[in-house]
Amino acid sequence: MPQARVVLKNCGVIDPKDIKTYRDSGGFKALQKARTEMTPEDVINEVKVSGLRGRGGAGFPCGIKWEGARNSAGDAKYVICNADEGEVGTFKDRYIIENDPFTLVEGLALAGYAVGAGQGYIYLRAEYHYLLDLLRGAVSQAKESGFLDGFDIEIREGAGAYVCGEESALMESIEGKRGESRYRPPFPVVAGLWQKPTTINNVETLMNIPQIVLNGGGWYGKMGPERSKGTKVFSVSGDVAKPGVYELVLGSPLRELVEELASAKDVKLMQIGGATGRIIPYDMIDTPLAFEDILGAGAVTVFNKSRDVIDIVYRTMEFLTEESCGKCTPCRQGTEAMLEILERFSQGEGLTKDIKALEALAEAMMLSSLCGLGQAAPFAVTDTLQYFRGDYEKRIQGN
Amino acid sequence: MSKKIASRNKASGNVLVALKEAQTRFGCLSQEIMAELAESLDVPVNDVYGVASFYSFLSPRPLGRNVIRICRSLPCYLKNCQPVVEAIEKELGIKPGETTPDGRFSFELTNCIGLCDRAPAMLINNDAHVDLTPKKISQILQGYK
Numbered sequence: 001m002p003q004a005r006v007v008l009k010n011c012g013v014i015d016p017k018d019i020k021t022y023r024d025s026g027g028f029k030a031l032q033k034a035r036t037e038m039t040p041e042d043v044i045n046e047v048k049v050s051g052l053r054g055r056g057g058a059g060f061p062c063g064i065k066w067e068g069a070r071n072s073a074g075d076a077k078y079v080i081c082n083a084d085e086g087e088v089g090t091f092k093d094r095y096i097i098e099n100d101p102f103t104l105v106e107g108l109a110l111a112g113y114a115v116g117a118g119q120g121y122i123y124l125r126a127e128y129h130y131l132l133d134l135l136r137g138a139v140s141q142a143k144e145s146g147f148l149d150g151f152d153i154e155i156r157e158g159a160g161a162y163v164c165g166e167e168s169a170l171m172e173s174i175e176g177k178r179g180e181s182r183y184r185p186p187f188p189v190v191a192g193l194w195q196k197p198t199t200i201n202n203v204e205t206l207m208n209i210p211q212i213v214l215n216g217g218g219w220y221g222k223m224g225p226e227r228s229k230g231t232k233v234f235s236v237s238g239d240v241a242k243p244g245v246y247e248l249v250l251g252s253p254l255r256e257l258v259e260e261l262a263s264a265k266d267v268k269l270m271q272i273g274g275a276t277g278r279i280i281p282y283d284m285i286d287t288p289l290a291f292e293d294i295l296g297a298g299a300v301t302v303f304n305k306s307r308d309v310i311d312i313v314y315r316t317m318e319f320l321t322e323e324s325c326g327k328c329t330p331c332r333q334g335t336e337a338m339l340e341i342l343e344r345f346s347q348g349e350g351l352t353k354d355i356k357a358l359e360a361l362a363e364a365m366m367l368s369s370l371c372g373l374g375q376a377a378p379f380a381v382t383d384t385l386q387y388f389r390g391d392y393e394k395r396i397q398g399n
Numbered sequence: 400m401s402k403k404i405a406s407r408n409k410a411s412g413n414v415l416v417a418l419k420e421a422q423t424r425f426g427c428l429s430q431e432i433m434a435e436l437a438e439s440l441d442v443p444v445n446d447v448y449g450v451a452s453f454y455s456f457l458s459p460r461p462l463g464r465n466v467i468r469i470c471r472s473l474p475c476y477l478k479n480c481q482p483v484v485e486a487i488e489k490e491l492g493i494k495p496g497e498t499t500p501d502g503r504f505s506f507e508l509t510n511c512i513g514l515c516d517r518a519p520a521m522l523i524n525n526d527a528h529v530d531l532t533p534k535k536i537s538q539i540l541q542g543y544k
Contacts, residue, residue: 129525301473
């Protein structure tokens with residue numbers, strides 16, 4: 001399917017420092033339309049009709065999330081933009097903020113209007129500190145132009161913790177605490193930031209909102225398969241000639257992204273969705289990029305035939321073990337236990353019982369971890385056991 | 400000084416924001432600084448230490464004037480970050496986790512910093528340095544006093 005420019009519409013076109021270029025491109029017309037011609041419920045309805053699902057990896061239906069917050073009781077409500085982008089191999093949000101921070105501001109303001117929140121936050125990872133002035137500039141220009149009346153946006157920075165991209169850990173971090181996940185229920189839309197109704201949306205999710213409001217949810221719903229409406233911005237890296245950001249209509253085959261656009265050759269496997277993502281071998285390259293099949297936040301890291309499967313899995317688990325918040329036992333101990341086993345396989349000292357141990361750990365972690373980090377941590381292991389079992393078997397002592 | 404930081408944050412009781420400010424001002428979160436902050440914010444010192452030890456940009460040990468954070472995640476690894484790490488080691492005479500004796504540089508390995516399309520990449524303080532090769536290191540580091 002062809003590349004699309006919905007989210008990336010203004011990137012490379014407007015001046016990210018100058019609100020005038022954004023307004024000349026139709027900027028803030030959606031917010032004006034919402035405030036003058038639509039009720040908050042109308043806005044939520046268009047987002048529901050659009051079928052927009054979260055673009056940060058979890059894919060929760062955006063309209064339903066906003067409706068949940070709208071309908072929750074609370075003397076204050078909050079809308080948060082998750083700009084913590086820490087998943088390995090993901091840089092689309094960095095690119096978006098670098099090139100079009102204004103659409104993000106408008107999207108967040110629309111979220112505030114829909115939900116009934118007077119306060120918005122943008123949680124920006126510490127590693128993107130060099131984007132802070134640009135983002136602040138967009139917010140202040142929007143404010144000076146009168147677009148943020150009745151709605152305040154505060155930017156909060158992270159301090160170097162991958163897990164703070166998880167929505168409940170993110171809220172703990174804004175509250176000034178360790179970024180540890182919360183028990184759910186209650187969910188954020190009922191009791192989130194400071195126990196008030198809160199929505200947390202990824203940067204890319206919010207980037208879609210102005211056009212959905214202007215063109216209608218039906219327009220958006222025309223793109224993509226049944227349960228994956230719209231476009232997705234992919235971050236492609238690794239063994240490719242043309243790494244970078246690519247926007248495609250959802251449902252496009254992985255081959256189009258990896259071989260045609262990013263010019264990969266001699267591909268052995270691809271990791272889709274970063275360290276907590278799925279691993280698939282080259283012979284599955286015609287898999288559609290969609291929630292129905294394989295997606296995540298759209299990080300696609302390509303590994304060629306020279307790469308070693310066990311090494312890839314080990315480094316993935318090393319990352320997750322370090323970044324685990326430590327609150328729940330299945331993740332804290334499970335990642336460590338998996339890492340210890342994988343280290344032995346790296347040295348060619350695997351034991352036969354290790355494979356069963358990995359599978360048992362995987363099952364426990366997926367079932368009982370408190371958040372997505374622990375629940376998805378085993379994927380690199382389970383997927384490679386499925387598709388590259390021989391690589392493990394030849395590292396068993398005595399084999 | 401840390402009392403000023405604490406009183407600014409007392410209303411919100413925000414330990415993380417207070418610690419980040421202290422880190423920027425003092426370069427390190429010593430036991431004394433954490434104890435003072437805890438007292439001024441009226442929270443247990445345990446809580447302050449708990450936050451300080453959680454986040455990788457907060458440091459209980461003294462850091463150099465300039466902090467190099469080079470990415471070692473898979474996309475940078477695939478693009479040969481290891482020779483760049485070795486070039487920095489050679490140039491500065493320190494290994495990851497160490498600080499130069501003159502206090503000019505601290506050197507850390509970090510996880511994905513979102514510059515994978517320009518790998519290998521690193522941050523020095525808040526500056527992004529991309530498309531790294533061992534040859535570029537000397538000149539890049541010269542730019543930091």
